[in-house]
Amino acid sequence: MHISNGIIDGPVAAIFAALALAALTLCVLRGRRDLDDRLAPMAGLVAAFIFAVQMLNFPIFTAGVSGHLLGGALAALLVGPWVGALCVAVVLVVQALVFGDGGVAMLGLNITNMALLGTAAAYLLIALLLRVLRRTPAGLAVTAFVSALLSVVVASQGFVLQYWLGGTTDLGGNLAGLAGTMAGVHLLIGIGEGLITATTVVTVAKVRPDLVYALRALKPAAPAPAVPVAGGAR
Amino acid sequence: MSKRSWPFLLGGLLVALLLAGVVSNYASAHPDGLDSSLLKGCTVNADDEITGGSCPAQQAKDHELADSPLADYGVRGVRNGFLSTGLSGVLGVLLTFALGGGLFWLARRRGPATAPAGADPTIAGPGDATAGVTTADPTATGPGEPPAGDETHAARATRAGTR
Numbered sequence: 312m313h314i315s316n317g318i319i320d321g322p323v324a325a326i327f328a329a330l331a332l333a334a335l336t337l338c339v340l341r342g343r344r345d346l347d348d349r350l351a352p353m354a355g356l357v358a359a360f361i362f363a364v365q366m367l368n369f370p371i372f373t374a375g376v377s378g379h380l381l382g383g384a385l386a387a388l389l390v391g392p393w394v395g396a397l398c399v400a401v402v403l404v405v406q407a408l409v410f411g412d413g414g415v416a417m418l419g420l421n422i423t424n425m426a427l428l429g430t431a432a433a434y435l436l437i438a439l440l441l442r443v444l445r446r447t448p449a450g451l452a453v454t455a456f457v458s459a460l461l462s463v464v465v466a467s468q469g470f471v472l473q474y475w476l477g478g479t480t481d482l483g484g485n486l487a488g489l490a491g492t493m494a495g496v497h498l499l500i501g502i503g504e505g506l507i508t509a510t511t512v513v514t515v516a517k518v519r520p521d522l523v524y525a526l527r528a529l530k531p532a533a534p535a536p537a538v539p540v541a542g543g544a545r
Numbered sequence: 546m547s548k549r550s551w552p553f554l555l556g557g558l559l560v561a562l563l564l565a566g567v568v569s570n571y572a573s574a575h576p577d578g579l580d581s582s583l584l585k586g587c588t589v590n591a592d593d594e595i596t597g598g599s600c601p602a603q604q605a606k607d608h609e610l611a612d613s614p615l616a617d618y619g620v621r622g623v624r625n626g627f628l629s630t631g632l633s634g635v636l637g638v639l640l641t642f643a644l645g646g647g648l649f650w651l652a653r654r655r656g657p658a659t660a661p662a663g664a665d666p667t668i669a670g671p672g673d674a675t676a677g678v679t680t681a682d683p684t685a686t687g688p689g690e691p692p693a694g695d696e697t698h699a700a701r702a703t704r705a706g707t708r
Contacts, residue, residue, distance in 0.1 A: 316608060
């Protein structure tokens with residue numbers, strides 16, 4: 312979902328660059344509360360993993376169109392919303408500055424859509440779903456799938472907003488057409504995003520449940536016993 | 546809870562390297578959802594190049610760093626396409642891990658202390674009267690012992706849950 316140079320005009324790109332910078336600063340300030348000796352390397356791994364999976368464009372049912380993971384939901388589940396947004400932003404910066412993917416001038420727009428909007432939408436849904444659903448592998452999988460799918464659609468509409476503000480082609484008032492096309496395509500891509508996110512998070516939860524931020528931070532209504540009783544009867 | 550994380554990190558990194566280094570060669574080359582949406586109104590050939598019509602994608606300009614040695618996920622100078630893509634993926638994973646991991650490591654909270662008095666009172670929630678308990682213990686200020694950190698984590702979470 313990387314915007315290429317020339318698609319959005321300069322002033323709007325600059326406004327979103329400032330907006331993204333401010334939001335990322337907030338993410339650093341809030342994320343530091345979560346970042347300890349254990350989460351920091353894990354966050355580095357999450358960024359590296361998202362970079363890898365973003366290379367894997369998968370075909371969607373529509374002929375001639377592909378999609379790839381954005382990673383906002385995955386990052387939010389594994390390292391939390393603040394650090395998660397920073398993970399996706401690091402990936403986008405590396406892609407723009409080293410791999411020529413997504414214009415450097417468009418970086419603020421791309422960070423806004425994929426790192427900020429995608430992760431924020433995902434975490435709101437995660438927080439909601441993990442309180443409603445049971446904490447079984449199935450519950451976690453549904454949480455991951457739904458939050459990932461919808462976060463992709465939200466991110467796609469971020470682009471539609473940006474195009475409305477500074478698109479370089481006059482759509483002749485047919486912004487709704489673009490919004491519909493983007494939403495439809497990204498609903499399909501979101502299925503892939505959901506499957507990848509659910510598979511990854513459930514796998515991590517099976518191996519090391521303590522490394523899944525969402526399971527640590529979002530406690531169920533009844534608190535776990537603070538002190539495990541040796542040889543407890545139950 | 547005090548299990549070490551490095552085997553997990555190493556395993557995860559290995560998976561990422563395999564995906565970027567090998568599986569990436571089997572990725573779809575078609576335009577993604579956004580690019581294809583911007584092609585609406587144009588006709589394209591088998592290589593997804595615009596052959597006619599009028600669409601937003603025609604406004605696209607070259608990337609500032611199109612001449613970068615790793616541009617478009619290939620290593621300049623490597624003729625073998627499979628190797629070029631795979632190598633660029635491996636380099637990208639390592640670079641992202643080094644940059645991300647390095648920045649997060651520099652930005653992390655130091656030591657197990659959750660709140661050295663006045664540093665960041667909001668960590669344990671504003672007005673949390675019991676927050677002082679964790680800092681009152683002088684042994685908790687030793688250099689990063691994971692068990693101590695985990696205990697305060699759990700204690701804090703439990704308090705938050707019961708409030």
